[in-house]
Amino acid sequence: MIPFVDLKAQYKSIQTEIDTAINNVINENAFISGNYAAQFEKDFAHFLGVKNCISCANGTDSIEILLKAMGIGNNDEVLVPAVSWISTSEAVSSVGAKPIFVDIDNDYYTIDLDKIEAKINPRTKAIIPVHLYGQPVNMERLMLIAKKHQLKVLEDCAQAHGAEFNKKKIGTFGDCASFSFYPGKNLGAYGDAGAMATNNDELAKTAKMIANHGQEGKHNHLIEGRNSRMDGLQAAILSVKLNYLNYWTNQRIKNAEIYDSLLKNTTLQLPSTLNNGKHVYHLYVIRHKKRDEIKSALNDNEIDSAIHYPTALPFLNCYKSYNHKLSDFPVASQFQKEILSIPMFPELDIKRIDQISKVIKNVIL
Numbered sequence: 124m125i126p127f128v129d130l131k132a133q134y135k136s137i138q139t140e141i142d143t144a145i146n147n148v149i150n151e152n153a154f155i156s157g158n159y160a161a162q163f164e165k166d167f168a169h170f171l172g173v174k175n176c177i178s179c180a181n182g183t184d185s186i187e188i189l190l191k192a193m194g195i196g197n198n199d200e201v202l203v204p205a206v207s208w209i210s211t212s213e214a215v216s217s218v219g220a221k222p223i224f225v226d227i228d229n230d231y232y233t234i235d236l237d238k239i240e241a242k243i244n245p246r247t248k249a250i251i252p253v254h255l256y257g258q259p260v261n262m263e264r265l266m267l268i269a270k271k272h273q274l275k276v277l278e279d280c281a282q283a284h285g286a287e288f289n290k291k292k293i294g295t296f297g298d299c300a301s302f303s304f305y306p307g308k309n310l311g312a313y314g315d316a317g318a319m320a321t322n323n324d325e326l327a328k329t330a331k332m333i334a335n336h337g338q339e340g341k342h343n344h345l346i347e348g349r350n351s352r353m354d355g356l357q358a359a360i361l362s363v364k365l366n367y368l369n370y371w372t373n374q375r376i377k378n379a380e381i382y383d384s385l386l387k388n389t390t391l392q393l394p395s396t397l398n399n400g401k402h403v404y405h406l407y408v409i410r411h412k413k414r415d416e417i418k419s420a421l422n423d424n425e426i427d428s429a430i431h432y433p434t435a436l437p438f439l440n441c442y443k444s445y446n447h448k449l450s451d452f453p454v455a456s457q458f459q460k461e462i463l464s465i466p467m468f469p470e471l472d473i474k475r476i477d478q479i480s481k482v483i484k485n486v487i488l
């Protein structure tokens with residue numbers, strides 16, 4: 124049996140440190156926000172090289188809170204890629220704005236930079252590029268488009284902790300960035316957790332206030348906010364795990380290289396890496412017309428796989444009223460039929476990668 128991810132193997136590799144961290148939080152009753160959250164915020168801001176990091180409850184809240192903090196709401200439009208996890212567009216609707224979908228690039232699977240400007244109108248207020256699967260968006264080009272049209276940029280970095288464009292970490296290009304620490308993400312907590320990052324002190328202050336009932340200091344509620352705080356256990360666990368993130372990322376990249384070498388020169392479309400980009404392989408996504416056959420062959424051989432995502436955002440039931448046609452998003456509509464995410468995690472080894480690759484090649488050769 125080869126799992127899709129193996130969080131248990133990762134825990135075993137750092138068990139003593141994690142257990143100590145958990146015990147400390149409980150002994151100190153530092154359950155909500157508190158010292159451990161403050162420490163993780165410092166650690167993660169340092170990792171990114173950004174001035175402010177604000178912890179919160181999850182990566183969906185962080186997008187929503189940042190949009191609110193930037194004043195985006197009713198009658199505004201926000202551009203999002205046609206392929207992402209639903210949080211990206213859901214957060215836009217949650218603040219009262221409208222998500223406008225842009226098709227993805229056929230090679231890199233992130234928002235197609237050539238198709239952005241056609242979707243801009245006077246109601247457009249922001250763009251949310253998603254560094255999907257760990258692949259960085261060309262943020263230098265995206266920022267030029269945003270500047271030209273005076274749009275805010277919120278980077279959705281939920282799948283790309285540590286990814287870089289031109290040697291600069293993603294999450295540091297736009298006005299602000301959102302991170303998720305859902306357990307299966309490249310940096311994962313042992314429950315839900317998220318964070319916001321920005322070099323803008325004013326925006327950081329507002330976001331922090333919104334995430335904690337609109338308070339500036341205790342009982343001074345300047346606005347109505349919400350309850351979206353990171354709990355101390357998650358923060359302490361994340362501070363331990365952050366020390367290993369670079370090592371784990373390198374292991375992911377090594378594993379991707381092994382897959383690349385074993386699966387190249389076939390009819391499969393393998394992940395491309397952007398020039399000057401550092402892909403951190405949250406997922407290793409292959410593309411083939413025989414996707415369903417490959418998936419069932421893997422299943423027959425007790426190898427887990429998954430589809431991210433079976434239905435592109437514009438075609439989800441919840442967006443039916445938008446009346447999007449398949450032909451409005453030619454890349455995304457073809458893509459959703461062909462993609463397959465195969466096992467990818469730092470602890471995966473060459474023997475299992477070889478086994479997986481053989482099963483796949485047997486179907487397509």
Ligand SMILES: *Cc1c(COP(=O)(O)O)cnc(C)c1O
Nearest residue numbers: 181182183208210281303304305
């Ligand atoms: C996981 C994810 C989120 C949301 O994170 P949660 O912590 O699960 O709320 C947002 N955007 C993308 C692209 C994601 O993959």
